[in-house]
Amino acid sequence: ARLDLPLLPPATDPRHCDSCAALLLLGDDGLALQLTGPAAPGPVAVDFGAAAMRHRRAAGHNEMLGRAVGVTRKAGMCVLDATAGLGRDAFVLADLGTRVILCERNPVVAAMLEAGLAAARDSRDSWLSTVVASMQLHCGDARELPADLVAQADVIYLDPMFPERGKRAAVKKEMALFQLLLDDAAEEPALLEWARAQDVARVVVKRPLKAPALGGASPSHVLKGRAVRFDVYVQGSLA
Template structure:
């Protein structure tokens, strides 16, 4: 994929009534705006009946990506995902009645944060890429509007758009017990969904070349632990060695413990 600066990105709308909202989003992001049907090249960030989505308009490109906390894979995971037995829950220290406060400093599409919030944690999400943050904000708003259990879960999620290193270095909120990190890396997962997301997001976000600085800021902020998601066979992020590891089929968590969660 080409670098972000070489990639054309436009905001579009499907219905005429969505045009004002699309134009406001485009102005905020500094992007061109036009009817979705008129965008024939590059990436399209589109307002449609099912919310905000991102897709590549090239022939043969994979389908659109959007954040959906109400239905689909996350709904299934919420009901049948294994509760605190899930690797992300173990890595964050959930056990018994322990539900730490968490900062997810690389929020992405919010999947890990949603799992942690569904299990009862208060989660602050940080996303520095504005287009990905817009997708996440749209998914959170649709979940609030859906009501019921999903709305209760996302009420425990708060999104901040900005650079996580700068925000954690000058933190002004309550100090989180846990910081969760999932720096961008070349996914080896074979699923079509992961391939589609990486193909769309890599030209936007790139690799997290500042991962060592991100880890350093997280370690300085978290009161109890930092949990870092990595490819199973990848080296640890440059810096102090992890105090523990949890391994799955394709990924693992490097855990940096500071004090015991009780």
């Protein structure tokens, strides 16, 4: 009702449903989004306790994001993740010790994120509940956030790109779903312009490795990984 979506009978089979392109599944373990059709891949949900999140942490894949944002330089820093999506980068930043304000404008994605945060908050895993305690979600366009909230941020983080490139089944599954929900990519340079006009020490943009800089704006420096890079726009000191 909150999302103003039609409610289908609980037994609706996503493979044999032709009245809509995707189903939002409400189950005991939260919300999941699933494409419909005979060859549709499985559902996607926000699960911060998933093995992939733990692996990413254990394998040290989170360090570059932390360095791009400048996490080690200021204790108790606050990051505004203005394109929160499924919240994975925000969770990583919170796990690295920052307070994170998440903003997501797609109401379905925001609802999934809200459900994932609630599940982690209520989980018996004290690591999960502690990390999500420093994450605060707002639904709406980041450019319309109240000024006093934006003023709390030391850094604005942007990851406007969906889908991430990749051949793994999990990535393909998300690609298919997000192509359906995709926002207007033409607005991305305007989002960077907005972020750079805020009083923050830096703006960090996640980009596909070989893509041009967003809106052609040259970053102060770039950190490159295997599939993605972070363009860092330094505007002040984090100290």
